[in-house]
Amino acid sequence: MTAPREHVEEISCQEFVELVTDYFEGALGPRTQNRVEEHLVMCHYCETYAEQIRATMRALRALDDEPPAGEPSPAILAALRRRREDSR
Amino acid sequence: MEALRSGDEDAFRELFQRKSGLMKRIARGFVASDAVAEEIVQETWLAVVNGIDRFESRSSLNTWISSILINQARKHGVRERRSTPFGGLGSHTGDGPSVDADQFEKEGDAWPGHWAMGPRPWHSPERRLLSLEAREHLRHALGQLPERQRQVVGLRDVEGCSAEEVCSLLDLSEENQRVLLHRGRSRLRASLDRYLAEEAA
Numbered sequence: 001m002t003a004p005r006e007h008v009e010e011i012s013c014q015e016f017v018e019l020v021t022d023y024f025e026g027a028l029g030p031r032t033q034n035r036v037e038e039h040l041v042m043c044h045y046c047e048t049y050a051e052q053i054r055a056t057m058r059a060l061r062a063l064d065d066e067p068p069a070g071e072p073s074p075a076i077l078a079a080l081r082r083r084r085e086d087s088r
Numbered sequence: 089m090e091a092l093r094s095g096d097e098d099a100f101r102e103l104f105q106r107k108s109g110l111m112k113r114i115a116r117g118f119v120a121s122d123a124v125a126e127e128i129v130q131e132t133w134l135a136v137v138n139g140i141d142r143f144e145s146r147s148s149l150n151t152w153i154s155s156i157l158i159n160q161a162r163k164h165g166v167r168e169r170r171s172t173p174f175g176g177l178g179s180h181t182g183d184g185p186s187v188d189a190d191q192f193e194k195e196g197d198a199w200p201g202h203w204a205m206g207p208r209p210w211h212s213p214e215r216r217l218l219s220l221e222a223r224e225h226l227r228h229a230l231g232q233l234p235e236r237q238r239q240v241v242g243l244r245d246v247e248g249c250s251a252e253e254v255c256s257l258l259d260l261s262e263e264n265q266r267v268l269l270h271r272g273r274s275r276l277r278a279s280l281d282r283y284l285a286e287e288a289a
């Protein structure tokens with residue numbers, strides 16, 4: 001009796017691609033988390049997909065190197081000057 | 089902090105150089121152009137210098153500056169949306185599936201819901217995704233995301249902020265933060281997938 005039910009509870013690849021972020025974030029309940037992990041062990045395609053999401057995250061992290069934004073504006077420098085004068 | 093209060097220009101320039109790049113990218117999540125993002129950064133620093141006496145050390149200087157930045161950015165974001173036709177629709181698009189339904193087997197096939205062909209493999213992604221061109225592509229794709237997704241992905245994945253920080257900076261529930269992160273990341277993966285396929289062709 002229990003076998004077909006377990007089968008129904010397996011997640012599909014189409015479901016996996018919607019759960020992958022919650023899985024990475026550790027936000028799944030224990031039952032769903034188990035099913036996702038079981039699926040990943042069996043499904044080479046979803047393993048590839050998950051790795052592509054990780055590669056996307058690494059590529060995004062590598063964008064974090066833009067040069068700083070120019071110079072303080074004259075208005076800021078004037079405000080600093082007022083502070084210096086006030087604190088004298 | 090004391091240096092800011094007393095108007096020490098060298099100390100200020102040091103802080104400005106160290107923080108402005110990050111601040112600009114955060115601002116960029118709210119508005120459509122680089123120039124406006126730069127303006128927001130300048131306005132924020134002006135507000136910081138003028139308002140430093142109101143800063144209480146209960147919160148960290150970083151958090152205080154971020155909250156000013158996001159306030160300024162919101163004001164600009166609202167103004168920009170009013171002046172751009174259709175701009176307001178941006179935050180409501182992008183609710184489709186992470187992967188097109190036609191990539192999966194259908195009801196009646198042998199394995200409904202399973203990959204029909206599997207995701208296209210990416211060959212040596214580490215090398216190819218770090219090329220200048222790939223980074224430009226990704227930067228552009230990030231800019232095309234609906235506003236809230238762009239903000240969350242920018243803060244989480246580009247800046248490396250924690251989920252808690254992003255929730256509090258953008259005033260989001262944990263669940264909404266994850267949904268936005270998921271949609272944004274999924275779309276960027278799909279965009280990189282197309283880029284890598286075209287580049288290889």
Ligand SMILES: [Zn+2]
Pocket residue numbers: 012013016039043044045046047202203
């Ligand atoms: Zn699968």
